[in-house]
Structure formats: structure tokens, C-alpha cells
Amino acid sequence: MQTKSVRFAFLKDGIYYFTRRVPSDLRTHYGTDRISFSLRTKSAREAEARGLVHAIKLDEFWFKLRMNGGQVPGSHRLLDDEERTRKPSPTVLEAKDLYLRLKGVGRPKTFHMGADRAVEYLVAASGNKALLAYTKSDATAFRDALYARKLSTSSVERVMTTIKAIVAFVMSESGITAPNPFAGVYLNRQEKAEDRKPIPLPVIRVVQAKCREIDDDLRWLIALISDTGLRLSEAVGLAVSDVQLNSSIPHLVVQPHAWRSLKTTASERLVPLTGEALWAAERIIEANSSGWAFPRYNRSERTNANSASAALNKWLGSYVPEKCVVHSFRHSLRDRLRAVECPSDVVDAIGGWTTIGEGQGYGQGYPLAVKLKWLQMI
Template sequence: MKDGVYYFSRRVPSDLRSHYATDRISFSLRTKSARDAEARGLAHAIKLDEFWFKLRMNGGQVPGHHRLLNEEERSRRPSPTMVEAKELYLRLKGVGRPKTFYMGAERAVEYLITASGNKALLAYTKSDATAFRDALYARKLGTSSVERVMTTIKAIVAFALSEEGITAPNPFVGVYLNRQERAEDRKPISLPDIRSVQAKCRELDDDVRWLVALISDTGMRLAEAAGLLVSDFSLDDPVPHVVVQPHPWRSLKTTASERCVPLVGEALWAASRIVKRSGPEFAFPRYNRADRTNANSASASLNKWLGKYVPAGCVVHSFRHSLRDRLRAVECPSDVVDQIGGWTTAGNGQGYGQGYPLSVKHRWMAAASEYISAEHGATK
């Protein structure tokens, strides 16, 4: 006891002295109550006895430690390769899953093979996992994207090892991710730049520019727009609109993404050009095959062209940010904005009913179009 405070004190057994820098363990029990000190001292004594028992067993190692495989032995032991693990994972876990599930797994494994090769699962080490993480960041992926890819790889490895009855550590578990690091925010495109791009679209007047113009005044996601059919456009309706719906070649991000978007301004011009063109079933044939919309190809080509006319940091997706700002500027209610853009609105009540009629959404879209024209001059 010191100054009325009780202390715990216990001599280290001689056979365990080599594990300690002192021959006695002593520390404050942080109480002046004899009753509390007795209870706390007993609890610490029990913990010490358990710990010392473990230290005495095989020099502190768990029983059977000598039978664990070392790294070299693990690399020689038969186990599926990463590609084989991915195929097993998709075959069993992919039943009934959307194409995005398959695409995510394929992309994650492709990234890993590029960084570390197609090894047997037991040959991957923690250094492979951390090098993989660094390679993902080197691709300029944001932390959320890196985390998504790492989670997919962890799931594939864990599932394959479990299915093969292999008990071994998963090296992709516990890899540190810097959650302070953020992907560069996508900037909205200013109104003057939107009008400049739209004018250039009219001047060039081809299918690539129709796609840009369509997105610029609807705020659709690039994949949504690129995967449209000509039949998705309804220009003879009292409210011209486009139906955004899932197709076998292109799914939608969320259930809220399925919607009808009124066509105004340059989007209506682009839609009329698409519908008048005879022949193809797809609105944008160059970015579609029977089984897949190549949104990555569309993104690369559109952003390369768009970069000549907008500030650094602005991409095709920036039109989506800009539309939301334009609708805010005309004081459009937020739940109407969500239904126009296919954003999910919080709250249980939002799931009731069929949502706003086209005429209401058209009124706000027209106001946003008039706003940009009034502020910066209409395209002739």
C-alpha cells in the first residue's frame, strides 16, 4: 500500500524469469478499498496464472505449433490458383447474381494477377497483399474502390480455401487502407462550359455527340444512356421522355434508377436525331453488343473528347452533378430531383405510390433548361 492505495505485487517464477526484465510484477490497483483491492488482485492473479501456464507450454507456443506449415511448404502444397478460385466462386456463389457481381470478381482478379501473378492460393503472402493494395492506389483508385476490390479478393480466397478444406491464413485479411485518402471529387461543369459543349455537339452532329448532349440535359449515368434502345424513347408522347429500365446487356445501379426522364433542351434534340436514324436497335450501337454495354469504352472516348472543352477534373459524370445544381437553382424539391436523376430518397414513405407524374418532372426540367438559357444564352 502507498498513500492509502493498494498495490498488486507478485514474484515472477524462476523458470519464467527469462521472459521478464524484472523479478517482480507490481502495479497500482487504483483503489483505497480493501474489498475492491482483494477482488481486483484475485482477478489479476488468475490472469497471470493462465498466462504463465501458456508460457510454460512449449516455450509459449500453442500445442502443435511445430506442425504448422511454413511459407515454403505452403507454396508447395496443392491448392487452387487464383483463377481457379475465381471460377469456383462464380460458379457456386454467382447463381442468380447480376452481371455486376461477375464483372466485379473478374476485374478484381485481373488486377491481382497483373500485380502478383496467378499463383496458388497458399503461395500468396502478406507482402503480396500489401503490394496489391499499393498497385491499386497506383491506378488512382479511391479508397472506397480499393476497399471494394480487396473485399472481393478476400471473399474469393476465403471461399475457395473453405471449399477445398484447407485451413490457412488469408493473407488479404487485415491489410491496412488509408481511409483518409479520398478520390478526387468530380467537379460539376459550369453553365457556360455546358453551353459551349452543347454547341459543339450540334456542330459535329454524330452519335458520340448525341450521347454527350443527351446526358448533359438529363443527368443520366453514362452506362444508363449508352445502353438505351431506340424504342426506349417516346417522342410522340404529350411529354417527350426516355424510359430508363434494365436490359439484359445493361443493368441499373439501384431500383430507384428505373425511371422516366423528360426530354428538354439538347437532350430532346439528341433524342430526335437518334430516333430519326433508321436501322439499328441500339441507340448507340458502337458501345453495345448483344450481351454487354461497354461503358468503359464510352467513358474513355467521351472523356478524351470532353477534356478539350471543360476544366481539368470535369468528366462526363460531371453533367450529373451539374444537373442537380441546376435543379437546386430553380428550387426544385429534393424528392423530385431524386426521381429525375434516379437517386434513392431516404425515408420509408418514399416507397409508397408511383412517384411524381411526368408532367411535374417535365415542369422542373424545363425550368432548369430555361435557367441555363436565360443565364448564358440559348444555343442556336
């Protein structure tokens, strides 16, 4: 007969046996609805202690069963595969439009162009699918397709990061809890990026002499960049009013315009005009009758720096070493300033590079006279 005084036990032929009913939600894990076995004792006190130990162990085991394969918190709200397939989700093109509409407010054109380009690459590789239709294999195939385009690892990483951000943002906005297939895709970050070569100073002098000899707007542009280190887009997008020749220190005002934004906030700066850059600025003012320093590349709403790059690099190819391009003048300027031991934060101020450090955001920065001193030394 079943004992009333000992928990989790009953007495049979003078021996106590453990007994516990299997919970109904875990019944599929067992071949019976009740667990029972001998506690190997005739003592009620020992049977009580041993039964309690077994009951506690069972409760812990059943809890793990429920967490791993049984009932988990919120499991009734999970979608099965069929429900997920039926649940509508935006296509990647729709996702991009939503992403730019919400996240692109006040962002530069490059932000929009980067999203457009990344999604264009994805659609070309895997098609314009609904977000839930993309798989991890689609993501890795997309990565391989980017490498097949001869993009560097840094460029592949930039594109993949953009796609991952678009998908994550729109999934969150749409209430979709599925994993992001573009997260955690392996990239070979050990691959060394190809160095951009600076142009040797003797070659710069030869190019500058040729610029004076030909004396047209393309050569003025090269001469201007060669002794200021401006980015090509910064120089091409200058307004005539940005060229300040009547100042006590002739200089350029590098600032954002409606037709040309700047890369970073540090890009906004004043750059003294010396050497061939001063000559080029004087020629620009003498010959210009429009509001732009280089009107041929500003005939639409946006500065066409790509067209300028193609024209300048084609001409430079006959004078500069292999792998050197118009952007190499910017690398050369940094080396030239290093050669005269110019402080790195002054170099950054001249070239519009971001200087690391909390204190760099305080004050007005270096005055023109300090920048001029170092530029005159090179």
C-alpha cells in the same frame, strides 16, 4: 509419517507440510514430480484450511497453463506448419472461378468484371499462388502495387475487399481454417478523393449549341445526357423503344437490357425529355433504322460504353474546363436542380440515385409530371 486426516498435508517433526503431485501433462514445467513446503503450523485445523487455499490456487494456475501452453480443447485436431503446407488449397485463379460459379449467379456483369480485375491485379503483383501460400507481406505488397497503378484509395479498397471476399469464401467452402492474409490490411482512408467537377451552365450552353451545329449521333448523345443527367452507359444502351416521344409527356424508359445492365435498382426509372435532350431524342428517332438508339456502340453482345466515353471526352476537351468529362453533366444536373430548390428526393428520382430511408421503397414514386416541372425550371 503421512497424515491421513489432513488433506494436501503431511506431518513431519510436529509441523504440517503441504504436498501435491504435479500432473503428468504439466511435468515439463517443473523440476520435480511433487510440490511440498511447510504450512508453518502444528494445528491440524489450520493446516487443513491453508492446504485447501494452496490447492485451489494451484488448480487455477494449472488450468491457465493448460489453456495457454498445454492442452486446449480441440488441440489434437490442429495442423502444424508442415501439415498445412502439405494440405492442398486452390490457387487464386481457381478460387475466383469457384467464387463466381457459386456467388455470381444472377449478379450483374460488373460483379464478374470486378472479381476478374481484382484477381488479375493480384496475379500480376504476387503470382497465381495457392491460397495458403499467400502471406500478410503478400497482401501489403499487393496494396502497394495497387497504389503504384495510381488507383485512388476508394478503388484500392474496392479491389482489396473483393480479394478478401474471394479468399474468405473459398477457404470456408474448402474447409480451410487458416487466417485470411488479406483481412485487416491498412489503407490510408484520410486521403481525399479527387472531386469530379461539374460543368458550368454557360459552358453547357456552348456545348449544346455545338451539338446542334454538328448534328451527328455523338452530339445527340451528349445533348441527351446534358439535360437528363443519364449515366453514359444508360444513354448508350438505350433501345429505340425506350424513347417515348408519342407519350403525353415525352420521356425515356431507363431499364435493364440483355446488352446493358443498370448500376442499381434505383437506376430503373422514367426521365422526362426537355430542352436539348428532347431535340436529341427526336433526331435519334428520325435517323435510326435499327433497334438501338446508338447502334455504333451496340454491335456486339454488350454495350461498349468505354469506347463512347473515349470519343466524347476527346471532343469535349476543347470546350469544357480541365478535369471535366462527359460524366460531369450528371454532376451539373444535380447542381442545376439544387439551384431551383428542387427537393432532394425528386432529384434522386430524376437521376436514378438511391434515396436513403425505409419509406422510400413504398409507393410508385414521383409521376412524370412532377419530374417534368422541375426539369423545365432549369
